[in-house]
């Protein structure tokens with residue numbers, strides 16, 4: 001795991017967007033795993049800018065979102081399909097059929113989850129998986145105590161997640177109770193995982209996850225098992241990390257990061 005601390009949210013989001021852009025430049029047919037949530041919004045803004053101003057090409061890539069609310073139609077403002085169209089897909093040259101989210105309206109949701117996992121594998125697996133972290137430490141919608149071996153599955157959302165997502169759904173009672181989510185093992189199978197964490201509200205959680213023990217109470221801590229995981233945090237989110245100077249030293253001196261400093 002590598003931890004990169006940036007002075008503010010805009011700089012952190014810019015670095016994440018640049019890493020996505022460089023993945024696409026190196027391998028135009030990349031499979032990119034996408035996340036929703038407020039943290040990702042500035043990343044998608046930057047990617048749209050790269051497309052408009054620098055011609056960043058999405059025409060050959062395929063995307064798989066981490067998750068989708070169960071029983072919510074694509075045109076419902078709460079759906080992640082709707083969110084992704086609005087925040088990214090409608091503004092770039094991606095092929096509509098190359099964008100994937102779990103089928104939240106399927107008659108058999110368990111089958112829809114198995115189909116999603118198969119589709120990811122048939123696409124050759126995820127090259128770069130974008131991640132945020134929930135206030136309870138979830139990745140995707142893998143809530144505390146989710147199995148680290150889980151594949152795409154239906155998850156019952158916790159009260160903490162319902163509270164966290166109330167704002168984007170128009171109130172706590174409008175947040176669906178179930179979601180379809182890539183499992184922890186699906187996320188660990190990605191070739192690279194790239195998490196963005198911003199804001200002081202996540203500082204304690206981030207320190208527990210990065211410098212504390214691996215525990216399914218914080219499903220993000222499973223990322224310590226990932227072979228190539230990068231965590232980008234802004235200074236506010238990184239405030240409680242004890243080894244800040246060490247992470248900074250590595251970022252400033254490792255030639256691998258020269259282009260990003």
Ligand code: F6R
Nearest residue numbers: 035036037038039132133134140
């Ligand atoms: C969304 C997702 C979630 C969010 C997390 C953080 O697709 O998978 O894990 O990344 O809940 O959400 P924000 O960014 O709104 O704090």
